[in-house]
Amino acid sequence: MRRTPFGDMTRNRQPFEVILVISTRTSAAVGSFVLPATLVVAGLGAPRPAHSAAADPVVSNTPRPNIVFVLGDDVGWSDLSGRRTNLGNRSDFNETRNINRMAKQGVAFTNAYACVNCAPSRAALMTGLYAPRPTNNIYLVGHLNRGGDDTRLVGPPQGLPDGDAALPAQAVTVAETLRSGGYATGYAGKFHVTRSGSDVTALHGFDENIGGTGAAAPKRYHAANGTFAGGIGPELDAFASDYTQAYVDRNIKPYTHGVPDTSVDALVGTDKHVTDAVTDATIDFIDRHDDRPFLTFMSEYAVHSPINNDQARRDLLAKYRAKPPGATPSKPSYAALLEGLDQSVARVVDHLETTPDPRNPGHPLADNTVVVFTSDNGGRTTLGAFNGPLKGQKGELDEGGVRVPFIAWSGNRALVDRGRINQSPINGTDVYPTLAALGRTSLPAGIPFDGTSLKPALAHNATVKRPRYQHLPGYLIGGGRDQRPQSTIRAGRWKLLYSYETRTWRLYDVSRDIGERRNLASRRPGVVTRLGTKLLRWLANMNAPLATLRDDEVPMTFTVTGDTYADGQVTRHRGDELVIEPGAEVPMVLETTTG
Structure with missing residues (x-):
């Protein structure tokens, strides 16, 4: 044959x-x-x-199939x-x-x-x-910590x-x-x-x-x-x-x-x-x-x-x-x-x-x-x-x-x-x-x-309907790359990305903006809140580690009305002032009103 x-x-x-x-x-x-x-x-x-x-068959009742997995590199x-x-x-x-x-x-x-x-x-x-x-x-x-000794945070x-x-x-x-x-x-x-x-x-x-x-x-x-x-x-x-x-x-x-x-x-x-x-x-x-x-x-x-x-x-x-x-x-x-x-x-x-x-x-x-x-x-x-x-x-x-x-x-x-x-x-x-x-x-x-x-x-x-997550609590800087601590969720047409250093969110409609050029976070706060909540809960379910504030950095101080994730749990805040000391995890922050 x-x-x-x-x-x-x-x-x-x-x-x-x-x-x-x-x-x-x-x-x-x-x-x-x-x-x-x-x-x-x-x-x-x-x-x-x-x-x-027979050359393009539908073969039923076969034994368990063989599997060949071909993985290209880069x-x-x-x-x-x-x-x-x-x-x-x-x-x-x-x-x-x-x-x-x-x-x-x-x-x-x-x-x-x-x-x-x-x-x-x-x-x-x-x-x-x-x-x-x-x-x-x-x-x-x-x-x-592939970013040298000058980064603000330190990966776990x-x-x-x-x-x-x-x-x-x-x-x-x-x-x-x-x-x-x-x-x-x-x-x-x-x-x-x-x-x-x-x-x-x-x-x-x-x-x-x-x-x-x-x-x-x-x-x-x-x-x-x-x-x-x-x-x-x-x-x-x-x-x-x-x-x-x-x-x-x-x-x-x-x-x-x-x-x-x-x-x-x-x-x-x-x-x-x-x-x-x-x-x-x-x-x-x-x-x-x-x-x-x-x-x-x-x-x-x-x-x-x-x-x-x-x-x-x-x-x-x-x-x-x-x-x-x-x-x-x-x-x-x-x-x-x-x-x-x-x-x-x-x-x-x-x-x-x-x-x-x-x-x-x-x-x-x-x-x-x-x-x-x-x-x-x-x-x-x-x-x-x-x-x-x-x-x-x-x-x-x-x-x-x-x-x-x-x-x-x-x-x-x-x-x-x-x-x-x-x-x-x-x-x-x-x-x-x-x-x-x-x-x-x-x-x-x-x-x-x-x-x-x-x-x-x-x-x-x-069709497969399931949110997809990425979490990188560290750095890869160099060789044309500038990756810093971030977490993302991809759900349907939306991709939401959080940056821990700046406490900012970016939202893209990747079905229309595949090049991630237009940040829609300020225009679609409801989507940010909905997907950001899923991302917070996913991190908590994973007990995901976060990057910590470098020992020689001054404490970070900011006020939060909304939710944060750090140390394995999500916490609700109502105008709380948070102080992040050197060595502590720098949290994900989801404000009640984003943008």
Whole structure:
């Protein structure tokens, strides 16, 4: 049951145009992909014969599905060349044709949120909990005082008691839950929220860990003498051998477009790129465990720094160095790393579509597998990422720092519907309950999960209605970023943000003002009060720690008529004068009349 390889249709094609055709009765088949009735895609070259119904199936009564979770690193909301995850705000330089095709064939979310940078996002994905929960307690990479000694406030401790930003042993991860339900669990690539690579398997529920460590980034993207180094665990060295002609012919050429064969052939005998190695490891894990349901994380390092010509795969770098700049950010090394990630996604999906499923005879693995693609935070614009019209970048609570692409795909429409765009606000805490629901595995008792299952949104495009929260009681200043202690709530069209240093509120209608340019707090005090009250209560429910006044600062004195949150509780004030001494938590203040 071999299908046309996922990458074949994109090879050596030019950029194409999407044409919307309104229809209620017909579908358009293009190449080897059946598209929903509302979409016809032009410019892909001569169309091939349409698929049979079996190629776009609704497969019922299947065994528990496999799950492949693909996590890109620092991929910006608008970095993709497709339009479906970013409301049309796409890159015109980068090329991500295979991820785009996933978005067209699956469900694309336009309002998906992560945390401000790598570690807190990965902790939320693993635990299903917001940062203030004691079995998470990770808000930022490193520590909460990445602003020097001159800031007015001081962030609280985070992570483990010694300050290590790693998950505690008592945290129950999504891998532990699915493994208890009979899943084989594998991890390949960057892990980051652990003390050591051995803890990934000893403490966090994965049967295998191939390369994951506590490191934030690789020191280099290529192997040297068949060995990866600089933050990459030694388990990945099994996939670090130099490129061979057979490898290039099988794993790179079918997924290449716009690159001559001579350029690809020149890879033979050169050092393996870590993006390809992580993909090799993922496919190897799938092949060794396809006789039972499997959960595998393919956690790529791209497009995290270092981002320079030495880190990109040379065939892709040459392609982008020869390409004219676009109107959007046009950094060849960045685009090459991103397209390498895109090719990896194509390889995995192709493998799922062309490998028979021993648990589901007569079908390929794709017909009982869900693939999710997302990023751990917004793009780092100072390094070449594109966040489109969004304000801010990785490390900031502005939309550009926390809004990310999020796509779900399956060969089985019973698992993931086709051609849907879902505008519900979702976030990383939803991943755990979603994967547990897909795996028909009960959530462990006694854990106050902060997310909700997206399974109805995947299968039926259901709307998800749930406020989304962010809390960062510290600083990340530098590298073009100016993130200070803040908390936010996203509810429907509204985003409300509180700044602790200035005791001010900002309110944005992000459905109309995606760039967060117009602060509506003074015009919509009722919305500020309603959402601000929810945010106060959420902080209290979390028992969230706040930043404290620096020891060498003079006391803060102000009068409050309204509510405050500090020290784990909400307090009502009627014209009270508050004095915040050095070392005390600086509260959230919600005046009865805001503005």
